[in-house]
Amino acid sequence: MNVQRADPLEEVLTLVGATGHLSVGLVAGGEWAVAFEPPQGVKFNAVRRGHCLLTVDGVPEPIRLDEGDCFLLTQPRSFILAGGPGVEPVPAHPIFVAATDGTARVGTGDDVVFLGGRFDFGERAQELLLDGLPPLIHVPGRTPEAATVRWALDQIDAELRARPLASTLVTEHLALVMLIHVLRLHLAAAGPGEVSGWLAGLADPVVAPALRAMHARPAHAWTVAQLAEVAAVSRSTLAARFKQVVGQGPLNYLSGWRIELAAERLRRGDGTVAVIAREVGYGSESALSNAFKRVTGASPRDYRRRLGAPVRSGSGLGSAT
Template sequence: MDPLEDVLALVGATSHLSAALAAGGRWAVRFDPPAGVKFNSVRRGDCLLRVDGVPEPVVLAAGDCFLLTRPRAFTLAAAPDIPPEPAGPIFQAAVDGVARAGTGDGVFLIGGAFSFTERARALLLDALPPVIHVPAATPEAATVRWAVEEIDAELRGEPLGGRLVAEHLALVMLIRVLRLHLARTGGSGWLAGLADPVLGPALRAMHARPAQPWTVAELARVAVVSRSTLAARFKEVIGRGPLEYLTGWRIELAADRIRRGDDTLASIARAVGYGSESALSVAFKRTTGLSPRAYRSRFTLAG
C-alpha cells in the first residue's frame, strides 16, 4: 500500500448513493450539513453551488463533479437570487430514485456521500479544502468522468448487484478526485508530502515498514538527501519532523488494531514498532491522552 491507500483503509471509507435530482425552470434546493463527505456530479445542464463559509459560488456545468469535505450546509440552484426549498421533503418525495425540483428536468445530478471512522477528519479531511471542484473541461478529469458514467449506468440499468457496484465505483471516484487535487494543488500536510519529490519516498518507506527502527539518517538515504534537508522539508511541508510523523502513524495503526480486534497489547506493540507493551503505552498516552487499556475499554463500552 502507498500512504494514501493506507489512510483510506484506516478511515474505513464507505459510500452511500442518494436519489438523483432532476430540476428545471427557477429552482433552488437547500441541503443540511452532510454527516460525511458529500459528492455530486452534473450529468446534464448547469447550476450554481453555494457552500456556507465559502465566499464565491461554484458554477457547475455538465460533466463537472464536486466534493464537500466539511459538514456545512449548501445550496444548488439555477440562479443566485432564487429562494431555496429545503431538500428533505423533495428527496422524501423521490419517485424511482429521482427527486424533482422546479419545472422540467433540464438539470440532472447524481450523488451521495462517503462515511468514515472517527479519525478521518484528522487523518484526511482537515488536509482538504471545503470544496473540491473537478470541471469536466479539465483534461485530467477524464478518469473521474468515467467513474461517474459507470455509476450512472449501474443505477439506470439496474443489473444484479448494480447498486453495490455503483457504491464501489464511488470509492474509485473519491480516490481519483483526491489524486487530481494533489496533482493540481499539492494539498497540505501529509497529502502535500505525497506529491513532494523529497518527502514522498520517505513517507512511502515508513508506511511500507512502520515497525522498522527508522532513523532520520536512514530515511534521508531513502530520499537521497541530507538529514538536515529531510528534517527541514518535513517541518516546512508537514509541520513536524520525520520521527514525529512516524510516531503518529504508529499510534494510528495501534489504535486501529485496538478498536478492531482482540490482539494483545504486546503483539500490537511489536507489530507497530515498539519493543514492549510499556513502550507502546508511554507513546500512546502521550499522543492520545489515554492508555491503550483505557482506549480499548472506551470502545468496548461504546460497542
C-alpha cells in the same frame, strides 16, 4: 538505501474505513434553487446534464458547475444549487422526502440532472484525512485528467438505470473509485495551502519518498539520516523540509503513525498488546503503553475495553494486558 515504498493515501483510506452511499437523484428545470443543510459525512454531487451554480457557506464566490463536473464537500457546510442567480431557494428536505422512483424534482422540466451521495468514514478520518483538505473540491469533468471520474460516473448511471443484481454494492464501490480519483486529481493540481499535513507531503519531491518509506516499514528503527538517504538529500534538508511541509519532524510523524496503526489493531481486537507493540515498532509492551497513553490519554487495554473489542493476554493464556 533500497527500500520498499508504500502508498500512504491507500493506507489511510483503508484505516479510516471509507464507504460510499448513493442518494436520491435530483432533476431540475426552469427557475429553481435548492438549499441544503450541512450534510453528514463527505457530500458529493455530479452534474450529469446541464449546468448550475453552486454556493457554499464560507466560500466567497459561487461556482459554475457544467455537465460532467462534480464536487466534494469535506466539511459539514450548508450549500445551494441553483439554475441561476437571484432565485429564492427552497429547502431540500421536503423535495427529497417527496421523491418517487429514486428521483427528486424541482422547478419545471429536466434541464439539469444530478447524481449524488456521501462518503462515511471512521472516527479518525477528520484528523488523518479531512483536516488536510479544503472544504470544497471542484473537479471539472471535461478535462483529460478527469477521464476516470467520468467513467465511474457513467458506470454508476448505468447501474442505477438497469438495476442488475447487486447493483447497490457495485455503485458503492464505484463511488469509492470516484473518490480516490478525485483526491488524486486534487493532490496533483493543488497549489500552496490547498492541502496540508501528510497530504501536502505526498506532492513534495523531497518529503514523499521518506513518507512512503516510513509507511512501508513502520516498525523499522528509522533515523533521520536513513530517511534522508531514501530521499536523496542531506539530513538537515530533509528535517527542515519535512517540518515545513508536514508541520512536524519525520520521527514525530512516524511515532504518530505507529500509534494510529496500534489503535486500529486494538479496535479490531487483532492480537495481544505485546504482539501489536512489536509489529508497529515498539520494543516492548510497556513502551507502546507509555506512548499510547501519552497520545490518546488511555492505556491500550483501557482503549480496547472502552470500544468493546476482545481483550487478549500477553501470552494468550494469562491475565489480560
